[in-house]
Amino acid sequence: MVNDSASTDDFIPPAHLPRSVRWSMGGVAFTMVTLTIGRSMITLASEVVPGLRQQIPSGVLWGTLILIWIPGAVGLLISFYTVARYPYVSLATGGGTRIITMNNWLWWIVGTVLFLAGVLVVFSLLVTESSLSETVILGYLAVEFLFAGFLATLYRREKHVTIASFLELTANVGFLLFPLYLPSLIIGSIRCRRFLRSLPTDLDT
Numbered sequence: 034m035v036n037d038s039a040s041t042d043d044f045i046p047p048a049h050l051p052r053s054v055r056w057s058m059g060g061v062a063f064t065m066v067t068l069t070i071g072r073s074m075i076t077l078a079s080e081v082v083p084g085l086r087q088q089i090p091s092g093v094l095w096g097t098l099i100l101i102w103i104p105g106a107v108g109l110l111i112s113f114y115t116v117a118r119y120p121y122v123s124l125a126t127g128g129g130t131r132i133i134t135m136n137n138w139l140w141w142i143v144g145t146v147l148f149l150a151g152v153l154v155v156f157s158l159l160v161t162e163s164s165l166s167e168t169v170i171l172g173y174l175a176v177e178f179l180f181a182g183f184l185a186t187l188y189r190r191e192k193h194v195t196i197a198s199f200l201e202l203t204a205n206v207g208f209l210l211f212p213l214y215l216p217s218l219i220i221g222s223i224r225c226r227r228f229l230r231s232l233p234t235d236l237d238t
Contacts, residue, residue: 054122054202057115060108061204067101109210112202113217116195120221121228123190123197144185151178176212184208194229195222 050058115122154175158168190197199207199218207214 050122050126051115051119053111053115054119057108057112057202058204060104060106060111061206062108064101064105064108065204065206071097071101105206109203109206112199112207113214115202116199116207116214116217117220117224119202120195120198120218120225123194123201126201140185144182144187146182147178147185148182151175151182154178173212176215177209180208180211195225198225 151174154171158171158175163171184196188196190200195218198221199214203210203214
């Protein structure tokens with residue numbers, strides 16, 4: 034079982050992971066970091082040179098953004114495969130950075146609010162007439178709220194191996210696209226359960 038007391042020496046270095054896994058982890062993270070740095074530099078430069086943004090041709094800005102987004106887009110696309118193919122990668126890497134501290138009561142309050150928000154959205158879907166597009170949007174939001182509530186309250190990365198792998202492979206950005214990953218997560222969960230059943234462990238996906 035992976036736990037917080039485990040030594041980092043017990044985990045596989047990123048360089049030794051399959052190439053597709055490295056792309057999933059690195060592509061999205063690279064894009065996020067580059068966008069953050071670029072935005073900070075533009076903001077700082079605009080303070081020094083007022084009106085700088087208006088002086089930069091829109092074609093240059095869009096071309097730069099496309100180049101920055103490409104690694105992230107490729108990483109996310111590959112992650113649909115890696116989540117299903119390597120749902121147990123978090124066991125080998127340690128599960129990435131821990132964002133939520135489960136012994137903090139504040140997270141339980143936040144999670145409960147998110148659960149209630151998800152239930153309210155589902156209820157509104159059942160009692161109101163909505164167009165197809167509205168139904169899709171509200172359904173998407175309901176799943177996101179319920180998943181966020183789960184992460185804030187019940188989620189344990191040492192126990193929910195497939196979810197931990199999903200978050201790590203998508204640099205946590207996958208959280209915003211969770212409904213789209215459901216097929217990959219279902220396949221990955223089945224594969225992970227089969228893998229864990231072959232080991233002397235009581236972990237669940």
